Amino acid sequence: MTEIRTETLPLTDGSELRLTVGEPESAVRGGLVVLHEARGVTDAVRDMARSLAAEGWLAVVPHLYHRDGADELDESEGEERLRDQVNRLSGESVLADTDASFVWLSGRGVKDDQMGVVGYGLGGSVAMVVAASRTLGAAVTIGGGGILSPVSDGLPSLVHVAGELTCPWLGIYTEADPRISAEEVEKLREAAERSEMATNVVRYPEPVDPVLDRARNAEDAWQRTLNWFDSHLR
Template identity: 70%
Template structure:
């Protein structure tokens, strides 16, 4: 089974960015930047990194909370700390971190048109923001909130930037997530459609992400759609 490891990257501002990395055992098909949920780099994030690597994708997950000097996983019942961490994120900070992750992939020999980005929860939102600001091969958002009202003062709302997408983007959402209303997802779909690149939004009745109860059929279908999206666009 593929194992994850930690790499430390030096940023231009002098700070250090830790990244969780999973490397394929065989041929590398391309590289993916994986963005973590609001609680940080959880076991679910590491498991997803491993699964992507087993599909041939060199995967790097930047720890986005490093600027606070504390980027460890947040306890599941510490909602106040989660909210505080999210509120400190900005467009500049997440772009600096993802730029470093993409640069690391380039140093490993991955071509720019074979790089993609994927995230779930908070990471799904950030993935769209990055895909609207940088030239990538493809992007996938899984249950990303902040569609109409931004997740933090430093981040834009997703409908605000979806029309600026620079690469094919897939959005995966669940009607079971009450914090993300179906009408907001519809607004995001319409905004993304105006970007001029290939976009798709898929909604499931059951949960497809997180560590709680999930709909196995929806999870399986969402996973296959994610793989197919990268297979189709990272060539």
């Protein structure tokens, strides 16, 4: 099994960014910044980094809550605590953390056109924001909310930035999530198409968590994710 580790990287604002890293045992095909879910760097997120590393990708997970001294919010902490933590995120903070992650990848020999970003849930939303703000090779959003209304006061809605995508983008959604309607997903599809980048949006009838769900649709979604990076990061 691919091992993962955590490193600490000093930032220019005086804080220290924690990075969870999954490194391939064989040759590195490229680098992926993996953005975590709302509860932080959970076992599921670490498993995603591990799975990507097993496919040959150097995977790095920036701990976006590091300024608050948090890595993972316990399940016992209520929804109000979770919403408060998410609302502390801003475009400035997530871009600073992802920029540092891309620099980290560059320092390990990964070229810009071999870098991508992927996230599930909150991380999926942030992945699109990053893909609309930085020049990358490819991006994948898995189940990201905040399509019409931002997930955080400091972040834009996804329809607001989708037309500014700088790289091929894949959006994966599920009808099983009542918080994201078919109408919202369709509006996001239309907005992303205005970017003139290669885009694709898929909506499954069942859950598509690429780590926790082992149903056929989840497996298909995971394979689509891998194929997207295979096709666009060369």
